[in-house]
Amino acid sequence: MTGNGTAAAAVRTQGLDVRLGGTHAVREATVSFGEGTTSGLVGPNGAGKSTLLNCVSGLVPVSAGQVFLYGERSTGIKPHRLAAMGIGRSYQGAQLVMELTAAENVMVGDHLAVRTGLLGAGLSLPGARRAERRARERALGALERVGLRQHADRTARELPYGVQKRVDLARALVSEPRCILLDEPMAGLSRSEKEEVVEVLAGLRVEGGPTLVIVEHDMRVINQLCSDVVVLNAGAVLAVGPPDVVLNRPEVVDAYIGRDNEQERP
Numbered sequence: 001m002t003g004n005g006t007a008a009a010a011v012r013t014q015g016l017d018v019r020l021g022g023t024h025a026v027r028e029a030t031v032s033f034g035e036g037t038t039s040g041l042v043g044p045n046g047a048g049k050s051t052l053l054n055c056v057s058g059l060v061p062v063s064a065g066q067v068f069l070y071g072e073r074s075t076g077i078k079p080h081r082l083a084a085m086g087i088g089r090s091y092q093g094a095q096l097v098m099e100l101t102a103a104e105n106v107m108v109g110d111h112l113a114v115r116t117g118l119l120g121a122g123l124s125l126p127g128a129r130r131a132e133r134r135a136r137e138r139a140l141g142a143l144e145r146v147g148l149r150q151h152a153d154r155t156a157r158e159l160p161y162g163v164q165k166r167v168d169l170a171r172a173l174v175s176e177p178r179c180i181l182l183d184e185p186m187a188g189l190s191r192s193e194k195e196e197v198v199e200v201l202a203g204l205r206v207e208g209g210p211t212l213v214i215v216e217h218d219m220r221v222i223n224q225l226c227s228d229v230v231v232l233n234a235g236a237v238l239a240v241g242p243p244d245v246v247l248n249r250p251e252v253v254d255a256y257i258g259r260d261n262e263q264e265r266p
């Protein structure tokens with residue numbers, strides 16, 4: 001269960017406050033994502049969704065409050081260490097390295113590969129070459145899971161945006177993290193690509209599977225995939241609970257309608 005802390009939490013924030021320049025991006029946000037659950041993180045543009053994920057994955061410093069992973073305080077821990085602790089991440093803008101191939105981009109997200117051998121691979125050590133081969137196999141497996149095996153050796157620059165987004169998803173999945181934070185994994189995808197991604201994510205919801213936190217503007221997707229949803233508005237938590245209940249609340253509908261934007265409303 002999200003929000004009320006009754007189940008073991010994979011991720012919990014306590015009074016999280018983030019200031020970016022002059023913007024108070026996250027305001028005293030206390031949220032909790034239960035281990036093994038699939039939760040939505042929604043809210044109008046600028047609500048603080050990406051910033052909250054960035055704090056949990058160590059990319060943005062916390063101004064006040066705390067983050068906990070599996071009950072341990074993780075505030076201030078560096079992103080690579082959080083990755084090694086089992087936090088996976090995809091990015092709103094895909095953020096691939098355009099000169100690298102799809103497979104190489106996925107290998108960049110593989111903290112196991114980074115730890116065991118890419119440095120040594122540069123020195124052509126035999127053990128490192130083996131590790132690199134295994135890392136490539138894992139990358140190909142991750143690309144296969146998102147339906148992109150055939151694009152493995154194309155550079156990111158050659159790939160349409162919808163395909164880049166799925167490479168980013170493969171990068172988040174490659175090291176089989178315990179907790180995966182997905183920032184708008186379906187933005188810019190065609191309807192059929194979206195359906196494929198929904199299927200991939202639905203396939204992760206198995207006994208003993210990872211915790212998923214999905215930022216998404218398409219409420220049909222949230223309803224389809226998520227047992228719980230956290231609504232942020234202007235940096236603060238507005239509502240928490242099952243999507244069919246929460247997304248119909250007047251204050252949530254108002255938060256979306258109050259913004260002059262083109263995103264989908266609940």
Ligand SMILES: Nc1ncnc2c1ncn2[C@@H]1O[C@H](COP(=O)(O)OP(=O)(O)OP(=O)(O)O)[C@@H](O)[C@H]1O
Nearest residue numbers: 020021022023025044045046047048049050051052
């Ligand atoms: N690097 C930054 N410097 C200053 N302000 C920032 C920075 N990044 C984000 N912000 C501001 O922080 C607030 C929260 O932004 P954030 O990107 O977390 O929102 P979001 O909910 O992810 O929005 P969207 O749905 O548009 O992706 C916004 O007002 C945004 O303009």
Ligand SMILES: [Mg+2]
Nearest residue numbers: 049050051092
């Ligand atoms: Mg965002």
